[in-house]
Amino acid sequence: MNILVLLKQVPDTTEMKIDKEKGTLIREGVPTITNPDDLAGMEVALRLKDQYGAKITAVTMGPPQAENMLRELYAMGADHAVLLTDRKFSGADTWATSNTLAAYIKQVDFDLIIAGRQAIDGDTAQVGPQTAEKLGLPQISYVDDVLEFSKEKIVVKKALENNYEVLECPLPCVITTLSTIAKPRYMRVMGISHAFEKDVTIKTFDDLNIDPAIIGLKGSPTKVKKTFTKEVHSNSDILNLDGKSSARKVAEILMDMNFIGK
Amino acid sequence: MNFDLSPKQAMMQKLFREFAINEVEPIAADIDEEERFPEETVRKMSEIGMMGIPFESRYGGGDGDNLSYILAVEELSKVCGTTGVIVSAHTSLACNPIYTYGTEEQRQKYLVPLASGEKLGAFGLTEPNAGTDAAMQQTVAVDEGDHYRINGTKIFITNGGFAEIYVVFAMTDKAKGNRGISAFIMDTDMEGFSIGKTEHKLGIKGSSTTELIFKDVMVPKENLLGPEGKGFTIAMSTLDGGRIGIAAQALGIAQGSLDQAVKYTKERKQFGRPISAFQNTQFTIADLQTKIDAARLLVYRAAFMKDMNRNYSSEAAMAKLFASEVAMEVTTKSIQLHGGYGYTRDYPVERMFRDAKITEIYEGTSEVQKMVIASKILR
Numbered sequence: 351m352n353i354l355v356l357l358k359q360v361p362d363t364t365e366m367k368i369d370k371e372k373g374t375l376i377r378e379g380v381p382t383i384t385n386p387d388d389l390a391g392m393e394v395a396l397r398l399k400d401q402y403g404a405k406i407t408a409v410t411m412g413p414p415q416a417e418n419m420l421r422e423l424y425a426m427g428a429d430h431a432v433l434l435t436d437r438k439f440s441g442a443d444t445w446a447t448s449n450t451l452a453a454y455i456k457q458v459d460f461d462l463i464i465a466g467r468q469a470i471d472g473d474t475a476q477v478g479p480q481t482a483e484k485l486g487l488p489q490i491s492y493v494d495d496v497l498e499f500s501k502e503k504i505v506v507k508k509a510l511e512n513n514y515e516v517l518e519c520p521l522p523c524v525i526t527t528l529s530t531i532a533k534p535r536y537m538r539v540m541g542i543s544h545a546f547e548k549d550v551t552i553k554t555f556d557d558l559n560i561d562p563a564i565i566g567l568k569g570s571p572t573k574v575k576k577t578f579t580k581e582v583h584s585n586s587d588i589l590n591l592d593g594k595s596s597a598r599k600v601a602e603i604l605m606d607m608n609f610i611g612k
Numbered sequence: 613m614n615f616d617l618s619p620k621q622a623m624m625q626k627l628f629r630e631f632a633i634n635e636v637e638p639i640a641a642d643i644d645e646e647e648r649f650p651e652e653t654v655r656k657m658s659e660i661g662m663m664g665i666p667f668e669s670r671y672g673g674g675d676g677d678n679l680s681y682i683l684a685v686e687e688l689s690k691v692c693g694t695t696g697v698i699v700s701a702h703t704s705l706a707c708n709p710i711y712t713y714g715t716e717e718q719r720q721k722y723l724v725p726l727a728s729g730e731k732l733g734a735f736g737l738t739e740p741n742a743g744t745d746a747a748m749q750q751t752v753a754v755d756e757g758d759h760y761r762i763n764g765t766k767i768f769i770t771n772g773g774f775a776e777i778y779v780v781f782a783m784t785d786k787a788k789g790n791r792g793i794s795a796f797i798m799d800t801d802m803e804g805f806s807i808g809k810t811e812h813k814l815g816i817k818g819s820s821t822t823e824l825i826f827k828d829v830m831v832p833k834e835n836l837l838g839p840e841g842k843g844f845t846i847a848m849s850t851l852d853g854g855r856i857g858i859a860a861q862a863l864g865i866a867q868g869s870l871d872q873a874v875k876y877t878k879e880r881k882q883f884g885r886p887i888s889a890f891q892n893t894q895f896t897i898a899d900l901q902t903k904i905d906a907a908r909l910l911v912y913r914a915a916f917m918k919d920m921n922r923n924y925s926s927e928a929a930m931a932k933l934f935a936s937e938v939a940m941e942v943t944t945k946s947i948q949l950h951g952g953y954g955y956t957r958d959y960p961v962e963r964m965f966r967d968a969k970i971t972e973i974y975e976g977t978s979e980v981q982k983m984v985i986a987s988k989i990l991r
Contacts, residue, residue: 538674
């Protein structure tokens with residue numbers, strides 16, 4: 351079984367700052383991490399490998415620095431890593447990104463594609479589903495558990511707003527995973543010791559049979575007009591009361607708002 | 613000259629830091645309070661390969677280098693000195709002499725389970741009357757043909773009781789003094805080998821420190837480690853390596869403690885300002901971080917020299933001497949920066965202060981380190 355895992359290196363948004371004048375993200379000096387939903391997807395792949403046996407290929411599109419993330423995935427247990435990198439790919443929105451990923455995936459054999467639900471920097475949740483569409487594959491998004499996996503099919507639990515669906519899907523297909531599906535394992539010391547001896551396959555524009563009009567910034571229908579920090583407007587009343595009367599007041603307010611019964 | 617970690621070492625550091633923060637820090641205060649050996653942490657460290665970092669994978673190790681191992685002890689000790697010394701004693705004092713002096717059979721039989729983390733290791737040299745004067749060994753090994761009969765008592769043995777494999781020293785020929793000491797590999801299955809008293813200590817309270825009692829233990833000849841009479845040399849060279857581990861533990865405790873003080877002084881307000889805004893706080897922090905960085909350079913240098921297979925005995929002694937004294941100073945001043953709160957168990961600096969002290973004592977006191985350093989300069 352061949353499993354492709356799609357991952358993205360993202361800025362650690364807990365350390366993210368916005369340049370208020372330019373309205374852009376300040377990326378300098380911000381550490382990068384592997385997108386959490388994607389890392390959970392990687393863990394799912396590793397567990398499937400442990401249980402059923404599989405070859406895992408980690409695939410990312412990004413700048414050359416993304417190679418370090420791929421080496422970390424080797425240290426976790428990936429068998430192969432592929433970096434799609436070219437100046438022509440940069441500035442891509444989700445549509446152009448999924449075009450690029452699909453162009454690569456068309457060249458390789460696979461039984462299952464796992465993508466994280468969404469990335470913490472863009473929060474679109476579009477790349478996995480779009481890639482499935484472009485490959486003409488069935489897809490199940492928001493997967494919270496894998497119940498069965500065989501050469502022919504996969505059975506998963508898909509999270510809906512208030513409940514779950516158990517879905518069965520023939521292979522090959524695409525699933526997108528929630529970060530809650532599995533806690534990613536740690537890298538292994540021995541994995542790190544050998545992660546730098548392994549080859550990361552680099553694919554550039556010339557390696558993919560793709561129309562330059564549908565990739566990168568130029569091929570992106572989405573144009574970011576402005577990025578800004580959301581101002582928090584809170585209408586608050588400040589009351590200075592002692593313990594008992596403040597408790598009474600809070601209870602009254604909650605009753606008025608029907609949060610608690612009278 | 614290059615002061616950067618290699619990409620591989622940097623990735624190791626990242627792994628150890630994540631592991632320490634997620635798995636070790638949350639229970640550090642509890643295992644101290646309960647004086648409980650963290651068996652679950654040892655199990656988790658085994659899974660990811662932290663119990664045999666610098667040994668080849670054919671011996672169950674992680675194919676890493678000594679500097680990576682030192683980074684592990686540093687990162688663990690930043691949040692928990694107990695966990696740092698468990699790894700250090702196991703790796704430097706049990707795995708390392710078997711790796712360095714063991715036969716291929718001994719390595720397969722004992723190093724593989726140790727380095728893979730399946731079993732924990734320990735080192736038995738100290739006796740009630742043989743501390744710094746390690747040559748005063750009273751444990752005796754009598755050659756009885758196909759085995760040695762060992763009788764005696766060891767004290768202050770780190771990982772005692774939880775370890776299953778021990779590198780133990782005993783006199784095979786009293787008349788020869790230092791040259792009459794031999795090293796043996798012993799395991800807890802051997803009849804007559806028992807664990808005695810468990811010490812209650814000031815710090816590193818989760819670490820197990822016990823007595824080992826040998827009553828007519830028959831140790832097979834094939835468990836002699838290195839040649840007969842070479843025990844003292846083996847012990848001293850093993851301790852050279854161990855000192856880098858303890859220096860890394862001291863370094864970690866110091867950095868962990870200062871990190872806590874930095875965080876606290878930014879949050880704590882007095883006279884309408886965070887106390888980090890006062891120049892006294894700033895100057896104290898500046899001095900302490902400078903000393904910690906100096907210690908780090910000494911510790912990494914010693915590990916680097918070991919990786920280069922150079923003689924590092926004096927450099928290891930300098931690293932331990934300096935880092936342990938820095939750890940005492942930094943933890944003392946970190947409490948001062950916390951004021952009264954720092955004296956309570958609500959803040960980790962109280963524990964770190966208690967953990968720091970031992971680094972000036974075990975695996976050679978500060979005074980022993982000075983003897984080692986001076987003897988090299990004045991020879």
